Amino acid sequence: MGLKADGLSIGDSYSEVIVEDLTRTQIVQYAGASGDYNPVHSDEKFVTEVAGYPTVFAHGMLTMGMTGRMLTNYVGDGRLTYYGVRFVNQVWPGDTLTARAEVSEVREENGQTLIDLAISTTNQDEKFVLTGNATARVD
């Protein structure tokens, strides 16, 4: 089930809290599932002493993955035709993130109705951690 085009207007939005109090364990879980074992995401000794960061931080792709959940909950399963983001700030253990999508365009292409969405994910300080765009097929 997708969204219905005739009920949609530019400026409509949808948001979800995608993680509360992000844990180091979830970051490790993502490392294992994705195969990205960069020690900056799980190795406190390496990240503080060698890489010079205050502590471990989340993979950008974890934030993109969690933001993708908000998107598919909004537009429906299998409906995305494009999803792209910029990672604008780091995500740290303890962060609570809210992801939001806003309809920026409703259009027809090759006989399909598509919506363009502007996406942003913010942390508990209302700082942007991710911005991006998506396109989805609607009914």
Added chain:
Amino acid sequence: MAVERFPVEASHILMFARSIGDSNPIYSDATHASDTEVGSIIAPPTFAQASAQFDPDYFLRPKDGQKWFGSGGTASGTLSQNEDKADSKSDDKKSGSSAGGLHAEQHFTYHRHLKPGDVLSAENKPGESWEKESKRAGVLKFSESITEYRDQNGELVVTARSVGVVTEKVIEQ
């Protein structure tokens, strides 16, 4: 990333969906999925990135017989004991490049969604590279790469565009 054979498997999709905190049954329950529009389990939108698991040369995975740059007895397995102590908390913050750079952008174009049983191959093409000056991180060196994922029939299923950045200084908030 270049990958010869990336078999998309249900258990991998399940683990990946768990790791992003997504309990949508479309990622794990074949019975539920068969009654939906997509008709089968599919993979979450960012799953193609897990092709790293099938890249034999992926540099962010420890490999048998090779030193790993994360900590073991010392802070980094690729530094000697002495270097390790000397550079701890040294005066200048080190380049973010010690960790191979940071991920700046990621884009996916879906020609169709991935499902268990697909056997993908991925071909990598270098893209543009450019530099930018930033107050927070000094000179930023960006480089782009395009990955085309094709299925067992040679059909293009996902096109990924990734932008990496190497920063002059460590970025802190």
